[in-house]
Amino acid sequence: MAYKLTSESLHTIREKENVQMVPFIEPKSSRISMNITKTADILDGIGQDVVIDGSFAYVAAGCGGLKIVNVSNPIAPAIVDYLEDGGEALGVYVLGSYVYMADGEDGLEIIDVSDLIDPVEVGQFDDGGMAHDVYVLGSYAYVADGEDGLEIIDISDPTAPVEVGQITDGGYANGIYVVGSYVYMADGEDGVEIIDVSDPTTPVEVGQIVDGGYADGIYVVGSYAYVADGEDGLEIIDVSDPTAPVEVWDLFDYGVDWDYHFRAWAHDVYIEGSYAYVADGEDGLEIINVSDPTNPVEVGQFYNEGPSYTRGHALGVLVMGSYAYVAYSVFDLAIIDVSDLTTPVKVGQFDDGGTA
Template structure:
């Protein structure tokens, strides 16, 4: 093992892997570890939701003073989202398309904050120009993806929006249901609803999703955490939906870990105990594809990032997955690709830094060589000062873990909750080097997205951040060295 500052690199011949071989003993326990995004499980009864106050306490346990101008990143705009009916909502993920930013919303103020559209024609003064996808009662809209599509049924800019119930399967909320809303945003000032893909109400909903195209065929890929568990296999965690006709989405394939040969058919659909008697959880948290829509990368928590060949989306082929050393918590949260799809960036969202037999660390980033997609090889790990900043006694908090990755060229951008946005040089993926960091005051940065010469950050406390890369044409402020 070699170290460069806060970067740990494990060479190929030193890598120790674990598998889901038949030796695994599966547990009959109820789900024991959930992503915070699903609002269920940790410290609560199964099926109960965290309150917004509980979420805020976990995410804002640590704050920082903030720095608006740091090496290679400088703030040119900060814009809070508008209240709805006097209720201030909080921002979730961020996406950009054709000069407009689309931001999801989380659960503050009871949810139903919808997707916010910002006109970025003047990046130093983004203007919120529309709200959409907030019509289903008692839901929240975390993620939105926008693509231009051209099919016999629809031609224009299609937005897909994740919808999750704030209280799963609540008998007092019969009109609440999770799934995916589909909107025409060809005119971003006037989004028009096209369709809705609903899930069984026993499922919280669709958390993260992705929209890709194979030629002129648009495909929606969904992550529906615990769908397989809660519906006993009626719905699956990973689904592929043909949205050639956005008014009539058609599911064409679905999958869950029970479909792997090494998983016994009678397992409980959620968790197992590994060969070292440590609890492991499996659920689909996120999914992306390469630019051509040929391969899907599914973040299956402790199962790692699972890779599928989806060139025939009706019959995808399982290729391989990432894995972890026995002392490492899995928690594969989300992914990004680099180097023409030969490098996989995997962020691990670990809020609880303790556990018998596990390392004492919050979540960090792992970088894999996936030229052979049947055998991902760990090249390096990227940590920050937050990773091993574990107090005594330890505190469970999302504030110190990495969240989402995005890549442009040889630069990796990470959203890092209280750490803000961190930029990393991955020219040599065996030696990632931090080159910049932007941390807003009381930072709680959820998402990051690269748009032209700008980096967009979505902060749950203070809204949309527009950051200038490399201080090109900056605002006159001198970056710190």
């Protein structure tokens, strides 16, 4: 079984801002952006998304493509191999022997990883959008495709993927989660959109909620959608009626540092048991008790000490067992011991010279 970690937020393509990469500055309004002018010199890929499958992490590393990392020893993760084809790997999903990668302007790429030391691209679909995230269920890949919205691609033949459906309403699709016949989409300033995909050829939006934040990541459990909503922090939405989603709580933390950058910016969220783990920009990893969704309580936090340009930004998070795997902007992957939720401790990291 594959576990998904997402960090849809730190992308090189954005329309509304023009912010330098180093030092990283949080968004002035609602959308994160970068203007990378020396990619070849300063970056070896930007870690955007990670899936853990067994003892291996599959990292969508921006311009660095797909990286395969052995994480069997959390204290000393090690690179196994990589595949780079000139795209911008932003999202990744693993199912069986295939990696499905949202590769920016290169669309959806399908990679055979049956031999981990020799990954091979076997299929691709590109229609001119900007693929940010991907979720696979059954014979379909559901792609959050930026301004192109949701794209549904038939992957029954991995060597020849075919688009069968699409829907967009003017938002910016960043993150995606699929449960049954519904797609839950983090759609930027358009909030959360709920789409009925019972007929994949004719997806229909059935519900939406907008509250002024910037929906970046999403995780759905039971009757609730947990949304990483940028400056608005963690939002909890009752989706028991998909046609009428209702916000039941939000929890935000306006951390502002000495150089007036916004520290807290919720990029991603992962739910494990009664706890939400939020990748919260410079405020690092936030651990929140959501046993009562109407009254969440923060119980623990991890962040790097130091000034803004060395502290880094937590961009994505996944929890498995006693460890949280956090994509950080100062190293590809931080591995944090969360056995004591009130005192999370970093025990290892993977850094091949790039910036997460």
